[in-house]
Amino acid sequence: MKTTFVGKMSAALVALGLTAGPAFADGQVNILTWEGYADPSFIKQFETESGCKVSATYVGSNDDFAPKLAAGGSVYDIITPSLDTTYTMVDAGFVEPLDTSKITEWNNIYEKFRKSAGINKDGVTYGMPYAWGAIAFMYRVDKFPTPPTSIADLWNEQYKGKVSLWDDKSAIYVAARLEGNTNIYELNDAQIEQAKQKLIAQKPLIRKYWATAGELVDLYVAGEVWISNTWAGYQSAQIKAKGIDVKEFIPKENAEGWLDSWMIVKDTPNKDCVYKFLNMQSSELGQCGVANVNGYSAANPIAAKKCMKPEQYDALHQDDPAYLDSLMLWRNLGARLEAYTNAWNAVKAAN
Amino acid sequence: MKPIIEIDHVSRIFGGKIVAVDDVRLDIAEGEFITLLGPSGCGKTTLLRMLAGFELPDRGAVRLDGKDVTHLPPYRRDVNMVFQDYALFPHLTITRNVAFGLERLRLERADITRKVEETLQLVGLSDKADRMPHQLSGGQRQRVALARAIIRRPRVLLLDEPLSALDANLREAMQVELKHLHRKLGLTFVMVTHDQTEALVMSDRIVVMHNGRVAQAGTPSELYDRPASTYVANFVGTSNLLKGVVSGISKSAVTVDHAGFKFECPPVRSVVAGQHVIVGIRPEKLQITGLVNGVAPPANAIDCEVEERHFHGNSIRLRCRLSSGEPLLCDQQLGTTGALKAAPEKGERIRLAADADSLALFTEDDRA
Amino acid sequence: MKGFRLDRLPGLAVLSAPLVWAVLFLFIPYLIIFTYSFWLKKYPTFIPAFQFGNYAQIFADPQYYQVLLRTGKIALMVTGLSLLLAYPFAYFLVFKVKSSRVRSLLYMAVIAPLWVSYLLRAYIWKTILGSEGVLNSFLVWTGILSAPTDLLLYNQFSMVVTLTYIFIPFMVMPIFTALEKIPRNLVEAAGDLGVPPWGTLAKVIWPLSLPGVIAGATFTFCLTFGDFIAPMLVGGPDGVMIANVITSQYGAALNWPLGSALAVVLLIIVLVIIELSDRLQRKDRIGLG
Ligand SMILES: Nc1ncnc2c1ncn2[C@@H]1O[C@H](COP(=O)(O)OP(=O)(O)OP(=O)(O)O)[C@@H](O)[C@H]1O
Numbered sequence A: 001m002k003t004t005f006v007g008k009m010s011a012a013l014v015a016l017g018l019t020a021g022p023a024f025a026d027g028q029v030n031i032l033t034w035e036g037y038a039d040p041s042f043i044k045q046f047e048t049e050s051g052c053k054v055s056a057t058y059v060g061s062n063d064d065f066a067p068k069l070a071a072g073g074s075v076y077d078i079i080t081p082s083l084d085t086t087y088t089m090v091d092a093g094f095v096e097p098l099d100t101s102k103i104t105e106w107n108n109i110y111e112k113f114r115k116s117a118g119i120n121k122d123g124v125t126y127g128m129p130y131a132w133g134a135i136a137f138m139y140r141v142d143k144f145p146t147p148p149t150s151i152a153d154l155w156n157e158q159y160k161g162k163v164s165l166w167d168d169k170s171a172i173y174v175a176a177r178l179e180g181n182t183n184i185y186e187l188n189d190a191q192i193e194q195a196k197q198k199l200i201a202q203k204p205l206i207r208k209y210w211a212t213a214g215e216l217v218d219l220y221v222a223g224e225v226w227i228s229n230t231w232a233g234y235q236s237a238q239i240k241a242k243g244i245d246v247k248e249f250i251p252k253e254n255a256e257g258w259l260d261s262w263m264i265v266k267d268t269p270n271k272d273c274v275y276k277f278l279n280m281q282s283s284e285l286g287q288c289g290v291a292n293v294n295g296y297s298a299a300n301p302i303a304a305k306k307c308m309k310p311e312q313y314d315a316l317h318q319d320d321p322a323y324l325d326s327l328m329l330w331r332n333l334g335a336r337l338e339a340y341t342n343a344w345n346a347v348k349a350a351n
Numbered sequence B: 001m002k003p004i005i006e007i008d009h010v011s012r013i014f015g016g017k018i019v020a021v022d023d024v025r026l027d028i029a030e031g032e033f034i035t036l037l038g039p040s041g042c043g044k045t046t047l048l049r050m051l052a053g054f055e056l057p058d059r060g061a062v063r064l065d066g067k068d069v070t071h072l073p074p075y076r077r078d079v080n081m082v083f084q085d086y087a088l089f090p091h092l093t094i095t096r097n098v099a100f101g102l103e104r105l106r107l108e109r110a111d112i113t114r115k116v117e118e119t120l121q122l123v124g125l126s127d128k129a130d131r132m133p134h135q136l137s138g139g140q141r142q143r144v145a146l147a148r149a150i151i152r153r154p155r156v157l158l159l160d161e162p163l164s165a166l167d168a169n170l171r172e173a174m175q176v177e178l179k180h181l182h183r184k185l186g187l188t189f190v191m192v193t194h195d196q197t198e199a200l201v202m203s204d205r206i207v208v209m210h211n212g213r214v215a216q217a218g219t220p221s222e223l224y225d226r227p228a229s230t231y232v233a234n235f236v237g238t239s240n241l242l243k244g245v246v247s248g249i250s251k252s253a254v255t256v257d258h259a260g261f262k263f264e265c266p267p268v269r270s271v272v273a274g275q276h277v278i279v280g281i282r283p284e285k286l287q288i289t290g291l292v293n294g295v296a297p298p299a300n301a302i303d304c305e306v307e308e309r310h311f312h313g314n315s316i317r318l319r320c321r322l323s324s325g326e327p328l329l330c331d332q333q334l335g336t337t338g339a340l341k342a343a344p345e346k347g348e349r350i351r352l353a354a355d356a357d358s359l360a361l362f363t364e365d366d367r368a
Numbered sequence C: 001m002k003g004f005r006l007d008r009l010p011g012l013a014v015l016s017a018p019l020v021w022a023v024l025f026l027f028i029p030y031l032i033i034f035t036y037s038f039w040l041k042k043y044p045t046f047i048p049a050f051q052f053g054n055y056a057q058i059f060a061d062p063q064y065y066q067v068l069l070r071t072g073k074i075a076l077m078v079t080g081l082s083l084l085l086a087y088p089f090a091y092f093l094v095f096k097v098k099s100s101r102v103r104s105l106l107y108m109a110v111i112a113p114l115w116v117s118y119l120l121r122a123y124i125w126k127t128i129l130g131s132e133g134v135l136n137s138f139l140v141w142t143g144i145l146s147a148p149t150d151l152l153l154y155n156q157f158s159m160v161v162t163l164t165y166i167f168i169p170f171m172v173m174p175i176f177t178a179l180e181k182i183p184r185n186l187v188e189a190a191g192d193l194g195v196p197p198w199g200t201l202a203k204v205i206w207p208l209s210l211p212g213v214i215a216g217a218t219f220t221f222c223l224t225f226g227d228f229i230a231p232m233l234v235g236g237p238d239g240v241m242i243a244n245v246i247t248s249q250y251g252a253a254l255n256w257p258l259g260s261a262l263a264v265v266l267l268i269i270v271l272v273i274i275e276l277s278d279r280l281q282r283k284d285r286i287g288l289g
C-alpha cells in the first residue's frame, strides 16, 4: 500500500501540471525504452500494418524507469527494463501481469529467459524477454599492440586519462570481480566497500564516466577514450561506422549479461495496441529489427533464425547455450540496491 | 603682471558641427573674480570644462601660470571645480568628501584632519562632518562642494553656476559668502552664471558670451555704462534701444534723429551722416522734466504717453509709448514719501530727458 | 461601515493570478519536497514517515559535504572568474566606448548567447577543449605543445570555463547597469581633485558599483551552485556537483526522501546567500540615496 501512496502523490503532481505527457487516445502505444528499440526501420512497418501510432521516450539507464513511472501516471504504456530492474517494477506495482496466451511466439522464446526470476512472481509472468547481450569490454585496436584480456587493464596507469566506465552500479560489479568476488549480486558491505575503494583508486585514470550509449561513442570518436566497458554489439558498431577501429572482448573475469523484457504499465488504456506491439516485437520483424539496429542477440531464436544470415546468427550466439550460461546474468538487488548505489555515488563524490 | 590663465584663441566644436566655443581669447589675472555670463547654450560650461581639463580644445591653447596645460589631464592641473549639481561622492561622509582631494598629497593624518576641520568651519558645516551627503539640504551640499574644492588651495577655483539650484534668499546669502571667501583666500575665481545680477554683484570682471564668442569683457560698470553692443546692453541691465539716423557729427557729439527728437551722443563710434544707428538709454537715466507742452523738446529729451505703472518698492517703472509707436521704459526712484503720489498717472503725456553722457550709440553691426 | 465593493474585484483578480501561480508552482512543490525529505526509503520505493534520518545521513556521510564543498568551490571560482572578466568589460563599455551604438552592440554581443540553447553552448566547449579539439590542435600546431594534453577537458577546469562562459551575462548585466548609473560628474570630480583614473576606479567607481557586483555575484554563484548539466557534459570523474547527487537520488538510487532532503539543504544555502546579498546591497545602496 506504500506504493499507492506514492502513486497518488505523483498523480497529484501530474494533475497540477508539474509534469506533462503525451495525450492518450486509441490507436497508439507510448513506450519508454532504449534507443534503437523503436527504430523506424521496423516501427514504420508496424505503424502502417497495425494502425497504432508509436511514440517513444528514451532512457539512458535502467534507473530511469522507476522515477519516470513514479512521477507520472498513465504517460507510458510499455517499458523495457533490464533484468536487474524488472522485479522492482513488479514489486512497486508499476506493471501488470502479461497475458502470454495473446503472444503467438511466446513458446519460441528461450525457456531460460521465460522462466527467469526477474519477470515471474508467484507464478504470474510480468515480462516478455526481447533482447540480450553482454556488458563486454572494448578497446581501440590501434592503441593496444597486445590486446587486453582482463578488467585489470582498466586500472593500468599506462592508459591514464583514456579509461571510461559506465556511470552505473555496474561499476561495482566490475570492481568486485577484479577483487576476485564472483558473487557480484550478493556482495556484503565489506566487499562493496572494497569495490568502492578500488574504484576511487581508479579515478585518476578515468577520462569520463559514460552515462548514455551515445556519449561513449562520442568519447571514442573524439579520441578521448581508448578502453571501457560497453553494451556488446551496439556501441562498437557505431564507433566503427565513424572510422575508429575498436574491438570488444570478454575479460577473463567474465562479463555481466543482461536481458531486456517488455512490461506493460499498470492500467494502460491502450491494451489492444500494446499486444499488437508485443507480437510484432517477438516476431521476425522485431527480433531481427533489434539485432540489426543494435547488434544485440534476440530472445526468440526461432524467429531470429528465419530472418538472420547464418553468420549473424552465429555471431550473436543464438545457438550457443554455453555462452549464455557463462554470462553473469543481472539480478534484482532488492533492498541491497541502496548499498550499491550509495557506494557508487560515494565513488563519484570522492575527490 | 603675468595673467594666471591665458585662453589663447580656443575653439571647441562638437561632432564637427556644433561650435560651442569659438575662438575665445581671454586673460585672467591672479586673484581676480571673473564671471562668464551669457544665455543658455552660449558655451560657458564648455569653456570652463576646458580650463578644468574635462574637454580638449579643438583649436588654441590654455596656459596656466604660463605653462601650456592644453593637453594635461584634470588630475594634473592645479585648478578645482565646484560642480553645478555638486557631484558629492554619495558613499562618503562629509569629512571624507572634503578630504578626498588631500588623500593623494601624502599629508600627515593629523594634518588632513586639521585642514578638513578648518575648511568645514570656514563654510559653517563643522557639526555635519559625519553625515552622508543625502542627509544634507541643497545649500549645505553646496557648501560641501565648495569646501572640497578650496581645501586644496588651487591656483584657480572654477565654479559652474554654483548657486543656481538655491532659492532666492539662500542664493543672496551665498553670494556674499562666496565673495567673502574670495577675499579671504585670495584665490582666482572663475564663475559661470546666467544671472546678470549675480554677475554684477560678485565679479571683478565679467565676460559676456554670445554664441561661443566673447561679446565683451570688462568690469561691471564698464559693461553697464559702456556696452559694446546692443546685445550686451540688453543682457547686462535693461536698455531702451531707439533706431535713428545720424544728422550731424561734431568733435564732441554725434547727433541722431529719432521721430523728430534729437539725441547728442558721445562720439564713441565712427559714423557718417545719414547712417542708420541705434541709441541706447538706460531706463533709470531718464528724468521727468514735466508734462508735454507746446514748446519743442530740447536735445536729449523725448515725449511719450504713460501706459502702465509698475510699483517696485523703492522705484516705479513707467511703460510709455512714443509718438512713433515704440515703447520706452523709465524708472523713477521713490526716495521720499509722497514721491509715489507725485509720479505721473496713466494716460499723462510726459517729457523725459537724459544726460548726453548716459547715452550709448550703436551701429547696426553691433546687433549681433 | 465599509461595505464590500464590487468594483474592487478586478483588482483582486489581477493580484490573485500571480498569487495562484506562486502557490501552485512554488509553494506546493516546495511543500511536497519538504514533506518527502522526512520520508523513509524502503524497497522497492519509499514510505511516508516523519524522521530525520535523511538529514542525519547528509551530515554523517562525508560524500555529501564533500560534494557540497566542491560545489561551493566551483561556484566561487566561476563567480570570481566571471567578475574578473565582466567588470573590466563593463567598465570598458560604460567609460571607454564613446559611441552609444558600438556600446549597445558590444553589450548585445555578450547578452545574445543567452538566447542560444544552454546545451549547445556547453557543447561548443567540448569541441574546443577536447584532446583532439580546436585548442589542442592549435597548441600542437604552433609547437607550444608536442602532444595534445588531456588537461583541458573533463575536469574542474573545463567546468569552470564552461560555466563562466554560460553565466557571465548574469554578471555583466547588473555591473553594466550599476556602472551606467554612476553620474559621470563624480568621475570628473575625482579627477578634478587630483586622483588619477585608477584611483578613481578604486575609490569612486568600484564602491558605487558594488550593488551591481553583489547582484551579479549572487546570480552567478547561485546559478552555478544549482547546475547539473556542465558536470555531465564537460565535467570529469571529479566533477560531480550537488545537483547531480540530487538527480541521482531521484533517479538511480530511487531515494526521493534523501534527494528531497538534499534539495532542502540546497534551497536553504541558496536562500541564505540571497538574503546575505540582499542585506549587503541594501547597506551599499544607502549611499546613492
Ligand atoms: N558633449 C557635447 N556634445 C555635443 N554638443 C555639446 C556638448 N556639450 C555641449 N554641447 C553644445 O555646446 C553648446 C554650448 O554648451 P554649454 O554647455 O557650454 O552651454 P552653457 O553656456 O553652459 O549653457 P547653460 O547655461 O544652459 O548651461 C550647446 O549648444 C550645447 O548643446
Ligand SMILES: [Mg+2]
Pocket (backbone or CB within 6 Å): B044, B045, B046
Ligand atoms: Mg552650463
